[in-house]
Amino acid sequence: MLDVGRHPKINVLAYSEVVDFNGEIGNFNVKVRRKPRYIDASRCTACGACAEKCPTKVPNEFNFGFDDRKAIYKDYAQGIPSVFTIDPDHCKVILGGKCGVCQKVCQAKAVDYEQKESFVDLNVASVIVSTGYELFDATQIPEYGYGRMPNVISSLEMERLLSAGGPTRGHLSRPSVIYGEKRLKELPKLIKKAEKDQKEDQKQILEQEMKRIEEQVHKYHTAKKLAFIQCVGSRDFRFHKYCSNYCCMHSIKEAIIAREHEHETESYIFYMDLRTVGKGFEEYKVRGAEVSGLKYIRGRVAEILQDEEMNPVVYYEDTEKRQVVGMTFDMVILANACSPSKGIRNISELLGLELDENQFVRTSPNNPLDTNVPGIFSCGCAQGPLDIPESVAQASSAAARAAEVVMTEGLPIAV
Amino acid sequence: MKNSAQDDVRVGVFICDCGSNIAGYLEMKELVEFAKTLPNVAFVQENLYTCSEGGINEIKVAIPRENLNRVVVASCTPRTHEPLFMSACEEAGLNPYLFEMANIRDQCSWVHMREREAGTNRAKVQIAMAVAKAAKLRELNRIQLSLSHRAMVIGGGVAGMSAALALANMGYEVDLVEKRDRLGGILNDLNMILPTHEPPDKLVNNLVGRLQDHPKVAIHTGAVVTKTEGYVGNYVATIQHNDTENKIKCGAVIVAIGAQPLKPEGLYNYDGNKVITHIELESKLKLGDVQAKNISIIQCVGSRSKERTYCSRICCMTAVKNAILFKEASPDTKITIFYRDMQMYGVENEELFRKSKRLGVRYVTYDPDRPPRFDGESVSVYHLRMGRDMIVPTDLLVLSTPLVAQDDASEISTMLKVPINENGFFLEGHVKLKPLDFATDGVYLCGNARFPSTIREAISQGLGAASRAAGVLSKEALFTSGIVADINPDTCCGCLGCVAVCPYGAINFIENRGVCQVNKVLCKGCGGCAATCPSGSARLDGFSNQQIYAQIEQAMAV
């Protein structure tokens, strides 16, 4: 990322989208809308002084709401381009109110509340579509309880929890505890208010809640017994028929990392087939069992319920023991499928691209990077689920195809 | 502070506030005053943001005005900002290697946010260390080299052919060297390809035709590369064809030598007749020479085991493919696949998997601790999911064996000085981020030589390797970094310690003189050799012992 940001021949247009497109191979005209950041990117040094002082807190979507960010923010420290952005839906000034704190503290004079969107016209010989994927929305599978039960989380939420730079600094706190701690901060104020308003009933209810949460938080701080549920939304006729390619490996990875953080962690991975087809993957899986004590259980999970202490209980058919069993966990992590990105429809219409039946950009086995439009190529998860090494390899291939365009007018590699 | 000033050295120190990131937690005025007291320091300035346009300008103006011949910036991390400050020096006419950085943000203000005094003292030490080293810096130069814009691809399978064609289409001359007498690799031995449902000849002929017609491609079939000399941009390769030897120059090399299916000698009574491998099955199918009615296929024969730990990625899809082809040709053929996990990853494979089940292919999970047995008539196995033994009459047993490294992989690895892993597959520079590069510049890899792959993946990787190679070939000249190692031939004892540690294959042993020599084009300045060399002959420019001792002295002085 750093190399991309620094390369003299790469012009990064972040926080931007393609709004108009025409032309043909060798000569495409692209109009790009640059959304206003309300920050002069050429001045901002990403020092963060503004965010420190900004009074407006917003749930941090980058960390799935596990913590808060400010109305002036940057997703994470290493992000490229290294610039802060004002969130127009929450900044007091942009919403017409009073504040202006960030402008005052910014010594680089980068804050500009008047900034408007702008448009950039590009003329390019070829285009690469690498718009990636989206996480499958697991609320579509009600029997897994995602969205209803705090301690059933998605794979990406797990990544944030495990990240040293994440909301818990890598500590595997139970989400019920994270939310509970947040609530505990609010409760004393609410109780005081109830007291002042002489609402004795309400006060009692709040006090009970406080006591209950305190116990919860105390008792279950760290999640130590974890269940990973594979193929959530993948290999499932109701949703995606395909296999999402990388989720077996990321569950194993997450389970191994969880164990590295906390030695008492016990992880169970519920799977149909463990797909360990990459270089070193099978070895990684075996090491997961031998060194990190992961338990691999062949069986599809039927249902997840929750006991009164907010522990998820996983019901599954153990196909090797041939019986339906229930097991209680501290936390359940779903291996959400790799879904096509929602924006791909819009992009494909603008560019005239064909999508396949799954809504990924259509390519073919003999011409793995070529789309139906000569001069437009696609790589990475935009054309189907792929892990990082395959995506990176494809990115180089797409670059090769784009470079060939100049010489060959985009003849496919094999017809 | 022990060391005294050197006469002609004038160090300029620029101390960055980083907005409030540094200035908010450290006593900046104290740092400025402290820097002024250091030996050789001629000028000190505090900047709000040294990296901003204004800050950079202040450096550029101060160099000539204050007659500075060394620059120190005390700010953030060199990882992100060193190149910027070095080019500021260069633009002001100062050799960029006369620059040194002190990281007083990440290592001082950030980690000592609540300890103002301690953080400030720590920053003083960092600045003193940087100034002391700066005083000892010498000018270093990047050497410019010319290069050949030609490429050589070793291996003419689908991966190598795709790479060669892409490079030629980009305008580079390519030599494609294939050991067998025809291009196409393993595809020549296959019967039918899925998911395209095409005979392999179609794809092969198409690629071969385009290569043959291409004016920029020289095809050498029945040929091998026996020797390569040189380094990125300037290789000389010897290609041997029958009794003739041919020397070619090239700037980049792509390794695409593929892999070979394992012959399962001694397993399941393998005889090449009733018990065969998939590659043998495909040859038989091509000849229309299979009559079996009860076919059993066993997965993971010789793979995912103690002696061969990896999963070979493509044998599950191959088994499913052949099962589908059988079922399509004669629906009442009974086919049973004994497996551990069906590796039908992704969109296309999973689709094939479903199709095979629709066609009635039977799948039986087995436990690797209780593998299937074959007695010549039937396969018996403990069925994991049903929890009992089962017997499957079998008149043809197909073994799904993994792809294993080519026999000459290790020779090629030695010849090009690029690594192979414990299974003999070539080892990329970084498994996630550089899948098609070797750590050594100028050599790239793709296809089954890297790891078993489908045709789609092999084509994609071939194109990708071409793109990586073009990154070198498209340069007008190559530059070495200034920070490179050097070995003193007078004291080098030829122990080869440095050769063993260099991760980039940058050190050569000069046999007739019995000493080692650094190839400055390949050297990345990691310092491994300098730290290893027992006779102190290897040293790294920009990190000499004197420079580092000067820093250590300052660190110890406080």
Ligand SMILES: Cc1cc2nc3c(=O)[nH]c(=O)nc-3n(C[C@H](O)[C@H](O)[C@H](O)COP(=O)(O)OP(=O)(O)OC[C@H]3O[C@@H](n4cnc5c(N)ncnc54)[C@H](O)[C@@H]3O)c2cc1C
């Ligand atoms: C929980 C989890 C863990 C994983 N762990 C691993 C791992 O350990 N190892 C591994 O190899 N793989 C892992 N993967 C897989 C990995 O995430 C993917 O292989 C990789 O991100 C694919 O890269 P991509 O560039 O194709 O797509 P993405 O990463 O999705 O990037 C697409 C980019 O395009 C942008 N974009 C989308 N639409 C538009 C538009 N219309 N205009 C402009 N920009 C747009 C998006 O904002 C995004 O930045 C993991 C996946 C998940 C879900």
Ligand SMILES: Cc1cc2nc3c(=O)[nH]c(=O)nc-3n(C[C@H](O)[C@H](O)[C@H](O)COP(=O)(O)OP(=O)(O)OC[C@H]3O[C@@H](n4cnc5c(N)ncnc54)[C@H](O)[C@@H]3O)c2cc1C
């Ligand atoms: C039984 C079987 C069935 C398969 N079926 C399918 C399928 O249906 N669909 C699919 O997508 N994939 C299939 N595959 C996988 C596919 O065949 C490979 O992915 C693909 O052929 C790999 O191409 P490659 O160029 O990397 O290697 P190869 O095809 O092995 O080519 C390597 C070439 O390098 C040459 N070589 C080796 N050493 C040297 C040397 N020292 N000097 C010069 N040349 C050298 C070899 O002679 C060979 O020509 C199948 C594989 C097998 C084994």
Ligand code: SF4
């Ligand atoms: S806007 Fe100003 S205060 Fe905020 S990060 Fe950028 S430079 Fe710093």
Ligand code: SF4
């Ligand atoms: S003006 Fe907006 S972004 Fe700036 S400090 Fe106030 S609320 Fe935060």
Ligand code: SF4
């Ligand atoms: S990679 Fe694994 S978890 Fe993901 S869909 Fe495929 S089989 Fe299921």
Ligand code: SF4
């Ligand atoms: S691809 Fe299938 S048969 Fe081949 S090693 Fe992997 S699991 Fe075994």
Ligand code: SF4
């Ligand atoms: S400094 Fe590192 S890269 Fe350079 S020759 Fe020595 S060991 Fe090799």
